[in-house]
Amino acid sequence: MSIGTTQKKRHRSKKKLWLAVGVESVVLLALIIGLIVVVTGNPLEGTWYAEDQLTYKFGPRGKGVQVLEGDLARFDYKISGKTVTIDFYSEEIPDRTYHFSVEEDTLILDDGTGNEPEQYQRMK
Numbered sequence: 001m002s003i004g005t006t007q008k009k010r011h012r013s014k015k016k017l018w019l020a021v022g023v024e025s026v027v028l029l030a031l032i033i034g035l036i037v038v039v040t041g042n043p044l045e046g047t048w049y050a051e052d053q054l055t056y057k058f059g060p061r062g063k064g065v066q067v068l069e070g071d072l073a074r075f076d077y078k079i080s081g082k083t084v085t086i087d088f089y090s091e092e093i094p095d096r097t098y099h100f101s102v103e104e105d106t107l108i109l110d111d112g113t114g115n116e117p118e119q120y121q122r123m124k
Contacts, residue, residue, distance in 0.1 A: 044077075044100065046085060048107045048120035056120065066093075084109075
């Protein structure tokens with residue numbers, strides 16, 4: 001085998017190695033991005049309703065609407081850990097802060113006052 005042939009084989013081997021490293025890096029980056037999206041996703045986003053006709057619609061970017069008997073009340077909301085703070089645009093509706101949990105398709109809101117936590121079902 002000549003020196004030129006050996007160098008070509010080494011060059012091809014290095015090329016294959018770098019290609020494999022590149023592909024693995026892209027796959028790993030995609031997995032990391034996917035995990036970040038899952039972990040940082042908004043668990044409240046969607047429409048939640050209670051039997052008493054109260055509905056919360058949590059949209060993207062911290063905007064939402066409360067619907068009660070056809071009346072709409074728009075709000076901004078912020079999530080910090082397992083706490084959601086709802087700031088209604090109308091001064092007539094008091095702002096609210098809840099500890100929340102989501103168990104499958106049930107949203108539980110606890111205002112921390114000792115009252116029974118409110119339960120909402122996700123609309124599909």
